[in-house]
Amino acid sequence: MNEMVDMMVEFGGMGLANPVFTASGTCGYADELAEFMDVNALGGFVTKSVTLKPRKGNLRPRIVETNAGMLNAIGLANVGLEKFIEEKLPVLRGRSAAVFVNVAGERIEEYVAVVERLANEEPIAGFELNISCPNVKRGGITFGTDAGQVKEITSAVKKASGGKCLMVKLTPNVTDISVTAKAAVEGGADALSLVNTFTAMVIDIESRKCVLANRTGGLSGPAIRPIAVYMVNKVYTEVAKDAGVPILGGGGIRTASDAIEFMIAGASAVSVGTASFIEPGCAVKIIEGIKKYCERHDISKVSELVGTLK
Amino acid sequence: MTEQAAKTKGKFSASVSFNRQIKPRYWRLGLEFSGEGAVAFGGTRPGQFAELDLSGAAVPAEKAIPEDLRDAAKREVLLRRPFSFAKVESKKGKTHVDILYCVLGPATLRMTTLGHGDVVSVIGPLGNGYKAAEGEKRAILVAGGMGAPPMQHMAQELTAEYPTMDVIAFGGAKSVDDLPFETRPDQILKELGFYLREFAEYGIQSMVATDDGSAGFAGTVTDCLADWLGRNEVNANETVIYACGPEQMLAAVAEIAKERHIDCQVSMERLMACGIGVCQSCVVECKCDGDTEYKLCCKDGPVFDAKEVVF
Numbered sequence A: 001m002n003e004m005v006d007m008m009v010e011f012g013g014m015g016l017a018n019p020v021f022t023a024s025g026t027c028g029y030a031d032e033l034a035e036f037m038d039v040n041a042l043g044g045f046v047t048k049s050v051t052l053k054p055r056k057g058n059l060r061p062r063i064v065e066t067n068a069g070m071l072n073a074i075g076l077a078n079v080g081l082e083k084f085i086e087e088k089l090p091v092l093r094g095r096s097a098a099v100f101v102n103v104a105g106e107r108i109e110e111y112v113a114v115v116e117r118l119a120n121e122e123p124i125a126g127f128e129l130n131i132s133c134p135n136v137k138r139g140g141i142t143f144g145t146d147a148g149q150v151k152e153i154t155s156a157v158k159k160a161s162g163g164k165c166l167m168v169k170l171t172p173n174v175t176d177i178s179v180t181a182k183a184a185v186e187g188g189a190d191a192l193s194l195v196n197t198f199t200a201m202v203i204d205i206e207s208r209k210c211v212l213a214n215r216t217g218g219l220s221g222p223a224i225r226p227i228a229v230y231m232v233n234k235v236y237t238e239v240a241k242d243a244g245v246p247i248l249g250g251g252g253i254r255t256a257s258d259a260i261e262f263m264i265a266g267a268s269a270v271s272v273g274t275a276s277f278i279e280p281g282c283a284v285k286i287i288e289g290i291k292k293y294c295e296r297h298d299i300s301k302v303s304e305l306v307g308t309l310k
Numbered sequence B: 001m002t003e004q005a006a007k008t009k010g011k012f013s014a015s016v017s018f019n020r021q022i023k024p025r026y027w028r029l030g031l032e033f034s035g036e037g038a039v040a041f042g043g044t045r046p047g048q049f050a051e052l053d054l055s056g057a058a059v060p061a062e063k064a065i066p067e068d069l070r071d072a073a074k075r076e077v078l079l080r081r082p083f084s085f086a087k088v089e090s091k092k093g094k095t096h097v098d099i100l101y102c103v104l105g106p107a108t109l110r111m112t113t114l115g116h117g118d119v120v121s122v123i124g125p126l127g128n129g130y131k132a133a134e135g136e137k138r139a140i141l142v143a144g145g146m147g148a149p150p151m152q153h154m155a156q157e158l159t160a161e162y163p164t165m166d167v168i169a170f171g172g173a174k175s176v177d178d179l180p181f182e183t184r185p186d187q188i189l190k191e192l193g194f195y196l197r198e199f200a201e202y203g204i205q206s207m208v209a210t211d212d213g214s215a216g217f218a219g220t221v222t223d224c225l226a227d228w229l230g231r232n233e234v235n236a237n238e239t240v241i242y243a244c245g246p247e248q249m250l251a252a253v254a255e256i257a258k259e260r261h262i263d264c265q266v267s268m269e270r271l272m273a274c275g276i277g278v279c280q281s282c283v284v285e286c287k288c289d290g291d292t293e294y295k296l297c298c299k300d301g302p303v304f305d306a307k308e309v310v311f
């Protein structure tokens, strides 16, 4: 039996205390969480998407629950770059978890401007590019569904990132996720994050209208987990493993068992999103659960688990 | 670290002390907190709320499910559900809270199967709550349908904190069966009186309105309020209206308050994924320097100054 399991993982050029992250948009900027979770116990923390200018977001209703999941169409509501620096960044200072700022925009220049401005901010370990946004210059085609655009935006942001870890968050709403994963790697991504939410719709049969004001929303939660596991495994075997690029895997993780599944599939680290709404401290509990699993299986380093699918 | 200090909010376990049906669609659930939970919930202000995890509660037997909820009963519950309180009492190191709930869908259906001793995971107390002001001489409580619980809690709080304050309550619903009060229909009068036990126990007179006229004033609770205000002298400077109910009703109450220059606080309802201010799902459009901005119902609310809200 191993008395001590080494929970450290190598991730995009840095060492993380453990492989568990919270997912963007589900834990805010960490400032509301003090009573519910010890953010310092996490391996990584990803902020809500930050855009150059403040965004009010979509009309409501912005969420709806479905079986084993939920749809959200928040519309990237956030305080904007300046207020983020003023009000939110100080709260993130001194965290032992690696802080990733999730960046979104409608033009490549907006992404670049946000990353450039934050590239020298000490509390930030890296960036997660949310490319599930419509590119206004390209008639609203989502950046993340077009390999050419994925490569272009990744390399543009990479140049601005001041050597900080650049993680590209892939959308699952594509025919072959390995194609966009490969494009991100070619563009210089230090890590890949997958998956974002699946585009979905819920209809109110009484009014025959969409429940969400935005009509469509992104499906997250336990319902998407098996698809997300498949996609992580596909990207790992077809792209990431050979390229030596780590994957932050997630989608529907609620328990340590769920997280371990992703690691076996090829994720170096895992992200917990929707489950935090139900159990705000569950990401921290998952760390403990992974440790216990390793002890039970006589695994001395958690990273030995990664990509061990037989 | 923060774990050591007394928590003002957090995630706690509560045990069910009772759960009884009071009307075809309304139930009253008693929860008991001990330890840290008793301290945190002991400080609950009226209008604050809690997020309950009901995903593990059993679905009622098919025959106990109202016909119109049979499909809803098949839905799983993932997210917690927000509920405010009808009453909060601390004694002997425990805090007892009453939740008054309406059976509407999968979570509240499951709630009906909770029994004495069952344990429920509760996050709270959350949100801001109503604010009573010094110098306020009269409080008017207006409860529309499911908006009754925080008004009952407010009645409890105001009479305890401001014994000389003149408090009256208005309660309304579509029909007599939908009134979330434990009152026999034949006791309800057309005027102010002590017939709603939930208010009478604090010495507060109330008035009932039903849209269909099946009990009390025939019309909406806001019509009833306007009618009463028209017949009684009210000093606007020393009066505050506290309201909770459907948004349309709140808008009507806000209008009445505005016309008469009476301060008014309304409690808003929104679908909530997190309840703690991190997900941005629960926005309330508020006026702000000639423009509007979104505030969060769960964190900046659920209670707002009626003048601030864009209905």
Ligand SMILES: Cc1cc2nc3c(=O)[nH]c(=O)nc-3n(C[C@H](O)[C@H](O)[C@H](O)COP(=O)(O)OP(=O)(O)OC[C@H]3O[C@@H](n4cnc5c(N)ncnc54)[C@H](O)[C@@H]3O)c2cc1C
Residues within 6 Å of the ligand: B049, B072, B081, B082, B083, B084, B085, B099, B100, B101, B102, B103, B104, B105, B106, B107, B108, B109, B146, B149, B150, B268, B269, B270, B271, B272, B302
């Ligand atoms: C701050 C706050 C305090 C509340 N206090 C109470 C209370 O004391 N007693 C009580 O019975 N209920 C209260 N509610 C409402 C309660 O949370 C919902 O009725 C409950 O979530 C319904 O869950 P369900 O799964 O049974 O039904 P669902 O199927 O989730 O909902 C049934 C119907 O109600 C609508 N609905 C659900 N939640 C809301 C909401 N938050 N705002 C507007 N419409 C909604 C749905 O769209 C649907 O049409 C409160 C809500 C909030 C935001």
Ligand SMILES: Cc1cc2nc3c(=O)[nH]c(=O)nc-3n(C[C@H](O)[C@H](O)[C@H](O)COP(=O)(O)O)c2cc1C
Residues within 6 Å of the ligand: A023, A024, A025, A026, A048, A049, A072, A074, A076, A102, A130, A169, A195, A196, A197, A219, A220, A221, A222, A224, A250, A251, A252, A253, A271, A272, A273, A274, A275, B273, B279
């Ligand atoms: C309410 C909500 C808001 C979200 N906001 C963002 C966001 O701002 N940026 C982003 O990249 N992903 C966002 N996501 C996606 C999550 O980060 C995550 O990728 C997704 O929900 C799948 O994981 P899960 O099933 O564990 O939630 C959001 C998800 C939810 C449910």
Ligand code: FES
Residues within 6 Å of the ligand: B271, B272, B273, B274, B275, B276, B277, B278, B279, B280, B281, B282, B296, B297, B298, B299
């Ligand atoms: S419910 Fe999540 S921010 Fe209000």
